[in-house]
Amino acid sequence: MKVTVTYPKPKAKSFNVKGKSIPEVFKSLNKNGYWGRYRSDADIDWGKDDPVKKADITAAPYIILPTWTDYSKATKDEKKSWDDMMKALEKHENNHHKIFEDAVEEFKKSIEKRDDLSAKDAKSLWKDFLKDTQDAQDKYDTRTKHGEKEGVELVEP
Secondary structure: OEEEEEOOOOEEEEEEEOOOOHHHHHHHHHHHOOOOEEEOOOEEEOOOOOOOOEEEEEOOOEEEEEEEOOHHHOOHHHHHHHHHHHHHHHHHHHHHHHHHHHHHHHHHHHHHOOOOOOHHHHHHHHHHHHHHHHHHHHHHHHHHOOOHHHOOOOOOO
16 A cells, blocks of 8 residues: 655644743643643545555644743743743653654554555544554653653742
């Protein structure tokens, strides 16, 4: 089976957080429900053949990171706390993308050997892939406490 994989590097998106101090920013981030977020928006086109002869995997990945609107008014120490957290958060979200990339590569290898895959089984495999990939993302977040163990924290100066 011919398998193609097409997706760009994750696009950067942002959301604003407000606060004149680290505790206020912390509160604003927590109110948002997340500090950073990764989405792959993966899809697959199996074509119309049965058994399937091709699979075109695409994605439109993006990473959402916060922008502190009062950053310019912060003290040097507050900026350092924010900058350190942002560096760790960006790395954490990029690790989510790496998990996705690895999962796609493994999935590709598992299906490109197949020449007997029915359309029904193909749809089931893709559904399993999406679930397994989300499970891997969730395990990573659990293991790292959503990046906290990797330095995603705001330290009040």
